[in-house]
Amino acid sequence: MSLLFEAVTHIGNKRQSNEDRYFARKQDDGSLLMAVADGVGGMPGGDKAAGLAIQAVAAAGIGEKLTPERLFQLVVNAHDSILHQAAEHSRMEGMGTTLTVAVVREDAVFWGHVGDSRLYILHAGTLRQVTTDHRFLTSMIEHGDITEEEAKNHPLRNMLDQCLGCSSLEPEQGHAVLESGDILLLCTDGLHEEVPHNAVEGILSADIPLKQKADQLLDASLNAGGRDNITFVVGEVA
16 A cells, blocks of 8 residues: 545635644655645734744654654644743734644544644545534534524634644644545645535545645635635555
């Protein structure tokens, strides 16, 4: 088996700048390190925060055999770097970003996650979101205070309750077993807020090359409105 990947970032149809960042690299041991970050909108330095997060991920040596513990430390390092920059430069105070980062091997994946970017796994034609959106409304939905449909139009629908650079940080960690043919998708909300779950599932399940799947995901996001920056990394256990 082998690991394939494609990465895409696009400014979208409405934004004046792209505050998303991504990283994807094959490690010397054959594993795949990939990440996406989305600078928090409405705050100064969102693009800078996303860039610092990706720099922290890239600081892992290409020769390193990454572990869940090391991945967790990379997330904490990214958080610390953003807080340091904000303290050094008053105009950057309050900057923050999401970060979803994963290490993919031929038989398993483990990840670290903060914010509302997402990691999905497609297995046997079924797409599953494996990360939790760290949004203010998520707990309200879980407790039955509002429905998912009501949340879509709620004025606080995009408010994060956790991000890198925010006062509260409890990174989510997880792992899953992989099999040949499984596909992983790391994406910012410019994709998952625009393209319905079943449409993403259909594109990733199609019997076409990975590059074509990536092109179709981007086209679907833009055709749906492209109201935000669009960034994703898609990996396949081939």
